[in-house]
Amino acid sequence: MDGEPVKLTPIEYKILLLLIKNSGRVFSAEEIYERVWNERAINTDTIMVHVRNIREKIEINPKEPKYLKVVWGVGYKIEKQA
Numbered sequence: 102m103d104g105e106p107v108k109l110t111p112i113e114y115k116i117l118l119l120l121i122k123n124s125g126r127v128f129s130a131e132e133i134y135e136r137v138w139n140e141r142a143i144n145t146d147t148i149m150v151h152v153r154n155i156r157e158k159i160e161i162n163p164k165e166p167k168y169l170k171v172v173w174g175v176g177y178k179i180e181k182q183a
Contacts, residue, residue, distance in 0.1 A: 107158045112137060116151055117159075120169070120179040129176040152177055 102152045109117065120128065128136075130145035152171075156163040170180050 108149045109155070109158065113151055113158075116148070116170075117179075119157055120177065124179045126182040127172045127176045132147050132175065148177075 116133055119133065119136055130148040131142040133148050134140075134142035134145050137161050150171060153163075156166055156169050159168060160166045168180055168182075172178060
C-alpha cells in the first residue's frame with residue numbers, strides 16, 4: 102500500500118500474480134481456483150475469502166477498491182492502471 106511492502110500468503114501471491122499478469126482481464130472464481138491450485142474447482146468460496154484478504158492488504162479503502170475489482174456475476178480482475 103502506497104509503496105509499503107505487503108506480506109501475502111503463497112496462495113494470495115499466486116492469485117494476485119495471475120491477475121496482475123493479465124490486468125484488465127476478468128477471471129471467474131473457478132478459473133482462478135483451477136489455475137492456482139491446478140485442480141478442478143469444486144468449492145470456490147475460498148477464492149472470495151482470499152480476494153477479501155488481498156484487498157485488506159493492498160487497498161487503501163478495501164470497501165471501495167481501486168485495484169482489485171469484482172465484476173458482478175463474472176469474476177475478478179486487476180484494474181489496468183493508466
